[in-house]
Amino acid sequence: MHFVEYMSTHGHEELAVWTDPAVGLKAFVAIHDRTLGPALGGTRIWAHESEDAAIADVLALSRAMTYKSAAAGLPYGGGKGLILADPRTAKTEALLRSYGRFVDTLQGRYITTEDVGANARDMEWISYETRHVVGLPESLGGSGNPSVVTGFGIFQAMRACAEALWGSDDLKGRTVALQGFGNVATSLAGHLREAGATLVVTDTYAGALERAKAMPGVQVVEPDAIFDAPCDIFAPCALGGTINERTIPHLKAAAVVGAANNQLADEQADAARLAERGIAYVPDYIANAGGVINVSYEIGRPYDRAGAMAKAAEIHQTAARILADAARDGVTTVQAAARMAEERIASVRAARRA
Ligand code: NAD
Numbered sequence: 001m002h003f004v005e006y007m008s009t010h011g012h013e014e015l016a017v018w019t020d021p022a023v024g025l026k027a028f029v030a031i032h033d034r035t036l037g038p039a040l041g042g043t044r045i046w047a048h049e050s051e052d053a054a055i056a057d058v059l060a061l062s063r064a065m066t067y068k069s070a071a072a073g074l075p076y077g078g079g080k081g082l083i084l085a086d087p088r089t090a091k092t093e094a095l096l097r098s099y100g101r102f103v104d105t106l107q108g109r110y111i112t113t114e115d116v117g118a119n120a121r122d123m124e125w126i127s128y129e130t131r132h133v134v135g136l137p138e139s140l141g142g143s144g145n146p147s148v149v150t151g152f153g154i155f156q157a158m159r160a161c162a163e164a165l166w167g168s169d170d171l172k173g174r175t176v177a178l179q180g181f182g183n184v185a186t187s188l189a190g191h192l193r194e195a196g197a198t199l200v201v202t203d204t205y206a207g208a209l210e211r212a213k214a215m216p217g218v219q220v221v222e223p224d225a226i227f228d229a230p231c232d233i234f235a236p237c238a239l240g241g242t243i244n245e246r247t248i249p250h251l252k253a254a255a256v257v258g259a260a261n262n263q264l265a266d267e268q269a270d271a272a273r274l275a276e277r278g279i280a281y282v283p284d285y286i287a288n289a290g291g292v293i294n295v296s297y298e299i300g301r302p303y304d305r306a307g308a309m310a311k312a313a314e315i316h317q318t319a320a321r322i323l324a325d326a327a328r329d330g331v332t333t334v335q336a337a338a339r340m341a342e343e344r345i346a347s348v349r350a351a352r353r354a
Helices: 003-010 051-071 093-105 120-127 147-166 183-194 206-213 223-228 267-276 290-296 305-313 315-329 333-353
Strands: 014-020 025-033 039-046 077-084 110-114 175-179 198-202 218-220 233-236
Touching: 003 051, 014 051, 014 093, 025 039, 025 051, 025 093, 025 110, 039 051, 039 120, 039 290, 051 077, 051 290, 051 333, 077 093, 077 110, 093 120, 110 120, 147 183, 147 233, 147 290, 147 305, 147 315, 175 183, 175 223, 183 198, 198 206, 198 223, 206 218, 267 333, 290 305, 305 315, 315 333
Parallel strands: 039 077, 039 110, 175 198, 175 233, 198 218
Antiparallel strands: 014 025, 025 077
């Protein structure tokens, strides 16, 4: 791939590279767009098969963060970090602190947090070298577990969907199928049960299923059976790519709203397939924005949980607008969401130039 050409055609501002052979570190930070504010996004720790694959990944992920923060109404741009290493074996204090020094050289243009392969302890090590890190443990004044706010935000997106589909945002008596019963799904399930919804749950991990079975009124099914489960809303809360050409024909739901990043295997084609089947879809980065909203309430001030929850509640209006725009203009919700984010960035850019 010609990365510089790719960056210039996809709007990227910067790609920074850092190596520290003494600690075995090779790392990248991609900054996509800072029109709305400093670039915010997690650091992924992953042993890609090649440097090219790692760079392609970090560039694509940084761009996705621009859209996520823009659509969520946050004053942040899109960025992403990537440490090219196996998270199970390579993580040491020395490596994470070297990475922290790298982030510090960017002087606040990029603010990092957790992503796949990283955890709160890694953020703590990074924080010994830079203040441009969030997602710290609560014991250090950070926001701690983001799933509480993420789950609440997805619940709001589901309510918006219910209103668009059935004329009321009340989820009482509705059935929600949860694919994956980890941190976010557990938080989401609490809100759904409180609202009087019925749950059908699956997970590939026995411990998660035991927790689900202990909840009254929760039906547990095998992982493959979840796609055929009769339900009103299907919630992908495990890994990405589970909504695809093969699974969409099986869905019984009237809507897909969930936590997983990159839920659609092929974003444009699968959004069109869902629309063709009349299944409403709240784009993943709209529904799961509670995660980035949560850490953003840690930037430059003591963490404010109430502020983060209030901002996550706005996902209700954002999802409603995207569903309405898509219906009005005959486009998919994926297209409507991207357009909304792009319009916000363009208007701020234009005002700045004026
Ligand atoms: P988690 O690891 O706590 O939970 C995921 C669960 O999915 C696990 O219990 C796992 O066993 C299960 N699972 C994996 N493959 C499965 C399959 N094929 N079928 C059924 N279950 C399967 O993760 P989480 O923090 O709850 O996050 C869930 C998803 O939401 C992830 O894709 C994550 O990237 C995304 N997300 C999370 C947050 C957050 O705040 N934690 C924010 C934004 C997006």
